[in-house]
Amino acid sequence: QNVLNQSFGKIILSPLQILANIVILLMISVKLSLYTFIILPLSFYIIYKIGQSIRRRSRRVFQQIADVMQSFQEAVSAITIVKIFTNEQKEEKRFRKTNYLFFRKMFRAERLKIATTPVNEILMVLTLIVLLWIGGRMVYMNSGLQAEDFVRFLVFLFAMFKPIQEFSGVNNTIQTGMAAAERVMNVLEQPEETYEPPNAIVLETFKDRIQYEHVYFKYNPDDEFGLEDVNITIHHGETVAFVGHSGAGKTTVVDLLPRFYNVDQGRITIDSVDIREITLHSLRKKIGLVTQETVLFNDTIRANIAYGVENTDEAAIINAAKAANAWEFIQKFDLGLDTHIGEHGVKLSGGQKQRLAIARAILKNPPILILDEATSSLDTESERLVQEAIDKLMRNRTVLVIAHRLSTIRNANKIVVMDGGRVDQIGTHKEVYQKSAVYRTLYDNQLLAGQEKSPAFIENGATDA
CATH class of the missing domain: 1.20.1560.10 (ABC transporter type 1, transmembrane domain)
Incomplete structure (x- = not known):
């Protein structure tokens, strides 16, 4: 100046x-x-x-x-x-x-x-x-x-x-x-995201499967690969839980799907179309995200729930809040949906913040959902309410869950065990418990939410626990 x-x-x-x-x-x-x-x-x-x-x-x-x-x-x-x-x-x-x-x-x-x-x-x-x-x-x-x-x-x-x-x-x-x-x-001078690459395809629907094909990725050119030869197939409607030690690559795997980063080798496809050939806008419109570190804006509850969803009416916002078990506490505020929640949602508890984030995802109604340790660090009652909301959110969707506890993966169709940036095992709880030393160690040490080991659980699998 x-x-x-x-x-x-x-x-x-x-x-x-x-x-x-x-x-x-x-x-x-x-x-x-x-x-x-x-x-x-x-x-x-x-x-x-x-x-x-x-x-x-x-x-x-x-x-x-x-x-x-x-x-x-x-x-x-x-x-x-x-x-x-x-x-x-x-x-x-x-x-x-x-x-x-x-x-x-x-x-x-x-x-x-x-x-x-x-x-x-x-x-x-x-x-x-x-x-x-x-x-x-x-x-x-x-x-x-x-x-x-x-x-x-x-x-x-x-x-x-x-x-x-x-x-x-x-x-x-x-x-x-x-x-x-x-x-x-x-x-x-940082390179811009290419929202509309030449001849890009608009992703209208998601019908069949998501595939990770020999995916390699590293955050910086001089670093070692954070992911190596990752091969995963996720069918439409499946719930897939990613499990592993801290730094194993769970978050990195799911962050590649909405193209927060691009793969270095291999490819990720949705219905056999490389996601790099899909417009970013249409790709991300099909994906919802609920994280442990809930991101809320210094605005009203209404604006936070309806964030990114245009021309929505109050009835849809209320229905989303009810489905997320958030309507009860919203009604207690004098201004209801028009209550300002402060910077980063400072006026709300941790469980309330997560339920608003879930309501936001429900209103967006994406066919693909990413849950990143969404029930960690909550008290028992808050976790119950959040888990109920998540169960509603997961219905009829393809879900990728990053989890450290069995309560968030018990209904998973398959479990992907990550270790050192590689896929260690893929299968049901019973299968990976028998084949994967990593998963077995996590389970036996009760690092998956502190649940006590149950022979019936091991025998019948995660769904029956």
Whole structure:
């Protein structure tokens, strides 16, 4: 903003003034001009090097500003934890230290900017002294330079000093602006999602199956593969539960379906069509998502339930809330559906937030549903209400469940056991319990929701437990 508002005119005007004065100086005396040009490049070189240093220091200043804001935001957002651990003084010291580092870096950058003018002035004074000596001798010895020409030369030389100083200041402003722009450009230059690739297919319906065919994926080009040779077939109407240790690749597998990321090798198909050949809009319209970390907006309950669904009426919103076991607590608010829930749903409990998220998914009515550990970290009553809502949500849909507990996978048609980015086993509870050491360990250690092992469960499978 400063570059455009304050320096844009000088960027054009100052170089033109310098060039015009150089031409006039050459017309007055070529010999004196050559002496001048020996010193002027040194001045421009110093301006250039100072500008480079200012850019580096400004980059550090902007990074430190981000650290200051992060320190402040963390302390404020976690104020309850800070208070309960009586850690106010430590947080204050941490903020003071971060802020002092910002002051030091800012001071160094500004000190360098301020130093530009006196450095240039010293060079100009030295230039003037040299020219006074050489020009005075030329006039005194009558060596091709008249006194009036020498005076004119000095006048235009002084006239050139001002645009040089202005150009130096402009360079400092530009370098600071470039350092600030780098942080913005790093975001703007990220590749955009291609919502409408050439000859893309609109996914009208989902009728048959989802297939992962020899899928390989890594988050960064230099990383190792997070998923390797993943082959999974999910038929229409099936409920498939993904189970495994933390970091096994469960979330990564399901995140590839709505194309939050693209596969590196292999392909994922819906009804035999590669999802990369389907428009993102139509693909994601067919997928619902309910996560453990519920995302709600600082708006009304009505707006949160109807998010992304256009032209919906109040009856549909109420029916979705009832199906998600959310209508009972919504009615208790004075404004009902028009109640503002605050930032991130701060006015609601964890179970209430999840039920609103489920209501949102029910209203969207997608044929494919992703449940990401949606019943974790809830009390017994909240989990019961949420589980009932999930059971209603899962009816007549194709469901991918990421789970750590048997309560969320007991009705699964098949279980996919992930281990180290690979598929360890696929089958029913009984089959994978017998074949997969990973699943058997998880089950025996009661990491799947703490249910006690039951011989009947193992014998009859997850559906009968």
